[in-house]
Amino acid sequence: MKKIILLLSFLCISVISNAQDIKTICNNINNLNTAILNGSIKRQDAAGQFKTLIEQLKKTSYKPSSSGWVFPLKSYKISAIGGTNGNGYSDKGYNFLDGNKHTAHPAHDIFINDRNQDCLDDRTHQPVDVLVVDDGIVIACTNEWDPSSSLRGGKFIWVYHPAQNFFTYYAHNQAIFVKPGDEVKQGQKIAEVGRTGYNAYKKRSPTHLHFSAFHLVNDLPVPYNPYLQLKKAKTI
Structure with missing residues (x-):
């Protein structure tokens, strides 16, 4: 009995330690991402730090099975x-x-029914939930944005998906409900659609989610077009 208790205690400590490691790594990635957005770090230094942190995350991340989005x-x-x-x-x-x-648009804008631009669905009169497409780990996000800011993503979320080694990015949110280091499950609500971001805030922009997907190439995010995956995705 004592051996079983000791083994369970060891396993619990290992799980807690791993979770703490993941949170620390993700907080470091979040801080680095902020520096990259602000242009306060040299590209070469940013690339080196990002690669190191992603390699660390790969070693600590649980990799569940995955089947569609x-x-x-x-x-x-x-x-x-x-x-x-x-x-x-x-x-x-x-x-x-x-x-x-950057001036590109490596994303799909997914528009909601919101003619009066109050960030509520015209049919339900409720906020529209942003769902994570697959199991993953939140590596960067911000729940702060001011209309005077030039940040185009507004309130955004980056999620790393270890099972297939890719990222997803969700921008222009009204509110987010996760933080760096959180492990999220497929279909989990992570935010609500909003109008935050330099261009998305303007009246000429219909309310939408800016959604992107990225492969890792040499341990750096490189965008790819996820349209076919979105087309096959299950609606909740």
């Missing part, structure tokens, strides 16, 4: 994506290390 907006589907067959996506010239200075 959940659509990132509750009660919405592929028809909510702007453009024709997802042609609003354009990653030409994008570089993660450019931070807030």
Whole structure:
């Protein structure tokens, strides 16, 4: 009995230690991401630090099985994506290390029914939930944004998905409900759709979620077009 108790105690300590390690790594990634957005770090230094932190995260991350995506907006589907067959996506010239200075649009804008721009669905009169597409770990986010800010993403969330080694990015949120280091499950509510961000806040911009996906190439995020995955995604 004593051996069993000692073993259980060891396992509990290991789980707690691993969770603390993940939180520390993710907080460091979050701080680095802020520096990249602000342009307060040299590109070469940022690249080196990001690669080191991602390698650390890979070693501590649990890798559950994965089978398809959940659509990132509750009660919405592929028809909510702007453009024709997802042609609003354009990653030409994008570089993660450019931070807030990049001019590309490696994303799909997913529009909600919100004619009066109050961030509530016109049919339900409720906020629209942003759902994480697959199991993952929150590596960066901010729940602070001021209309005078030039930050284009507004209140955003980055999630790392260890099972398939990719990232997803959710921007322009009204409110977020996660923090760096949180492990999130597929379909979990992580935010509510909003109008935060330099361009998204303007009256000319319909209310939408800015959604991106990134592969890791040499341990740095490189965007890819996730339209087919979104098309096959399950609506909740």
